[in-house]
Amino acid sequence: MKTLLLIPPITMLIILAAALLLMYLFSKLSYRSGKKPDEGRDSYACGEDTYDNMAQVDYSNFFPFAFFFTLAHVATLIITTVPVGTIKTFEMGILYVIGTVVGLSILLRKQ
Numbered sequence: 001m002k003t004l005l006l007i008p009p010i011t012m013l014i015i016l017a018a019a020l021l022l023m024y025l026f027s028k029l030s031y032r033s034g035k036k037p038d039e040g041r042d043s044y045a046c047g048e049d050t051y052d053n054m055a056q057v058d059y060s061n062f063f064p065f066a067f068f069f070t071l072a073h074v075a076t077l078i079i080t081t082v083p084v085g086t087i088k089t090f091e092m093g094i095l096y097v098i099g100t101v102v103g104l105s106i107l108l109r110k111q
Contacts, residue, residue, distance in 0.1 A: 075100040
């Protein structure tokens with residue numbers, strides 16, 4: 001019986017059956033009113049009835065910041081974790097610094 005529970009498809013079916021049983025039991029405990037089935041199914045709009053004046057999220061400033069963060073932190077991580085003591089290490093550090101400077105100059109250039 002122990003090895004039977006270690007077979008992935010059987011374990012998946014047991015977990016699925018337990019999840020379905022819990023969903024059924026919790027649906028009986030929920031505080032839904034049976035009178036209005038469509039109540040509460042609309043998306044939340046901050047009390048707005050119309051969606052004409054909804055705020056639109058602008059990610060145009062996020063992506064350059066994320067690129068800057070990635071460049072700076074990956075270069076710092078690589079430079080600080082490379083072992084010290086050989087010429088190859090120094091060359092690799094210089095290569096990452098040059099790559100970071102080139103990437104940041106492309107990122108921060110004036111449009």
